[in-house]
Amino acid sequence: MTKRTSAKYKIDRRMGENIWGRPKSPVNRREYGPGQHGQRRKGKLSDFGVQLRAKQKLKGYYGDITEKQFRRIYAEAERLRGDTGDLLIGLLERRLDAVVYRAKFVPTIFAARQFVNHGHVTVNGRRVNIPSYRVKEGDVVAVKEKSRQLELVMAAAESSERDVPDYLEVDHSKMTASFVRTPSLGDVPYPVQMEPNLVVEFYAKN
Known part of the structure; x- marks a missing residue:
């Protein structure tokens, strides 16, 4: 069993989005991040930062699964024939x-x-x-x-x-x-936009 390392609402605040669409999410009241420095103005994210955020959001949505587990699922999607981003979503939904x-x-x-x-x-x-x-x-x-x-x-x-x-x-x-x-990205009812294509770009470069 993967250890739950972060409270679900803390993940929401870290991402700045209500990623499960729950009415009690603190992001509905305050959009800044957690911690004493959470209200500092955010700088524009680099391409790497945008890709990393997309990966962290997708990992967080499925219960904050570990990087090792997530990377293994991505590697499997990459080996299959078809769109890697869509295949990644399908494997996560299974x-x-x-x-x-x-x-x-x-x-x-x-x-x-x-x-x-x-x-x-x-x-x-x-x-x-x-x-x-x-x-x-x-x-x-x-x-x-x-x-x-x-x-x-x-x-x-x-x-x-x-x-x-x-x-x-x-x-x-x-x-x-x-x-x-097995669903593709368009079939999955995510409350926020998920961008598996950015996850693919992240792993392609790192």
Whole structure:
């Protein structure tokens, strides 16, 4: 399990954007960064800075995954045939914790990681407790029966804060989600603009 090194709202403030689109984000009230120097005027970012910010934003969105893990996913996307940026998004969306979050079984990506890690989720009827597990097209992800009445799960399913994307078929009465297809960038309901092309440029130069 990847260690959660930053509070989700601190990530928002560091990026200067409400990257999960949550109504309680402090960025909705103050757009400057965290810490005593957060209100200093920001200089214009260099090309490197813009690319680094795009990478950090994408990493942060998926639960602030480690650089080692993220680089490994990028390297896999680079080996595949097609647009590397789109393929990177597809691989990130196939993570089990991302599917659990997208299906609205839990309220946040951080909760999804913990939920999977604690053994509340099955894939095709088998318990899987690895958040980075790669879901395949046609796989059925489900919340274990004894976990379906957890307050966290019920509140997330009923929340109107976000919608389930169309590359998942979700039945909240049974707490199941079928992974229909691997999405591309345009299919993913990011609340803010993600720029995987800048991530590709970052790794190409560094």
